[in-house]
Amino acid sequence: MASFRCRRDPCGFICLVLTYFSVFYADYVVIQYVLIPAYSGSVWCTLHASIFNVILLLLLACHSKAVFSDPGMVPLPETAIDFSDLRSQTSRMTDRGCEGWTVCSRCETYRPPRAHHCRVCQRCIRRMDHHCPWINNCVGELNQKYFIQFLFYTGMASLYSMALVVSAWVWRIRSEREGDGEKEGEETPSKHLIVAHYIILLVESILFGVFVLVIFYDQLVSIITDETPIEQMRNRLMMDRNSGGQPVHPPHTRKPKIALLREVFGRGSVLCWLFPLHSSPPSAGGISYSAVPDYDV
Ligand SMILES: [Zn+2]
Ligand SMILES: [Zn+2]
Numbered sequence: 001m002a003s004f005r006c007r008r009d010p011c012g013f014i015c016l017v018l019t020y021f022s023v024f025y026a027d028y029v030v031i032q033y034v035l036i037p038a039y040s041g042s043v044w045c046t047l048h049a050s051i052f053n054v055i056l057l058l059l060l061a062c063h064s065k066a067v068f069s070d071p072g073m074v075p076l077p078e079t080a081i082d083f084s085d086l087r088s089q090t091s092r093m094t095d096r097g098c099e100g101w102t103v104c105s106r107c108e109t110y111r112p113p114r115a116h117h118c119r120v121c122q123r124c125i126r127r128m129d130h131h132c133p134w135i136n137n138c139v140g141e142l143n144q145k146y147f148i149q150f151l152f153y154t155g156m157a158s159l160y161s162m163a164l165v166v167s168a169w170v171w172r173i174r175s176e177r178e179g180d181g182e183k184e185g186e187e188t189p190s191k192h193l194i195v196a197h198y199i200i201l202l203v204e205s206i207l208f209g210v211f212v213l214v215i216f217y218d219q220l221v222s223i224i225t226d227e228t229p230i231e232q233m234r235n236r237l238m239m240d241r242n243s244g245g246q247p248v249h250p251p252h253t254r255k256p257k258i259a260l261l262r263e264v265f266g267r268g269s270v271l272c273w274l275f276p277l278h279s280s281p282p283s284a285g286g287i288s289y290s291a292v293p294d295y296d297v
Pocket of ligand 1: 104105106107108109116117118122123124
């Protein structure tokens with residue numbers, strides 16, 4: 001399985017473990033130290049626990065899809081190709097409707113336009129956005145939707161847990177004042193533990209919340225401008241080289257924003273964009289991907 005080549009990155013492994021640990025820790029603190037003490041016996045306890053766990057389940061489902069889906073790896077050629085010959089025949093490829101297709105100098109794959117080589121995966125990825133250690137995989141044409149959904153649910157879970165912790169903390173302070181310190185002696189050790197858990201979860205939620213918010217914004221901007229970060233960098237470099245300073249826009253920027261969003265999230269209802277459902281991969285202008293070009297060597 002080609003897509004499992006990415007799993008050898010130690011940083012990716014650590015980030016995966018950290019992600020799962022953070023999710024389960026947040027769930028533990030919310031149930032054990034926020035909902036049970038503050039909302040015990042109330043319907044709010046069940047309601048908040050259900051909503052929070054549904055968000056976490058969706059978060060984990062989107063994360064798993066982003067981790068285990070093929071980001072759009074360009075298949076390696078099954079037969080050896082004389083690449084020196086292929087490189088010298090660029091104009092001939094253009095004549096055959098393969099404009100923009102290039103040969104990767106690292107993995108020697110014949111790749112479609114907008115594909116880039118990932119040094120971690122050691123493969124070329126279609127419309128590669130970046131390699132993300134948090135999913136231990138590349139974010140590319142086929143899994144970007146799951147990655148953005150993962151960011152969305154992480155942001156929601158962070159906001160929700162922040163709100164729950166703050167409200168439970170306020171409730172605790174109030175009830176302590178009203179209760180005139182009943183059972184104060186026996187509660188003191190657990191009180192410190194509870195406050196420690198509240199602080200850790202708040203810090204975790206703020207850090208992850210701000211982090212995913214920034215990446216979520218960047219992802220949406222890169223979709224609606226139809227420019228991946230790699231393309232943005234390349235276009236900026238090309239602009240610098242052009243003494244005129246004219247912006248270099250690829251030909252695909254004229255598509256409407258909704259069409260660009262549909263290319264990533266699928267052509268179904270907008271409601272389906274919220275779930276990690278499989279959507280048919282976008283076609284690159286009718287050109288089918290092939291390991292070997294339509295080219296006689
Ligand atoms: Zn490559
Ligand atoms: Zn990668």
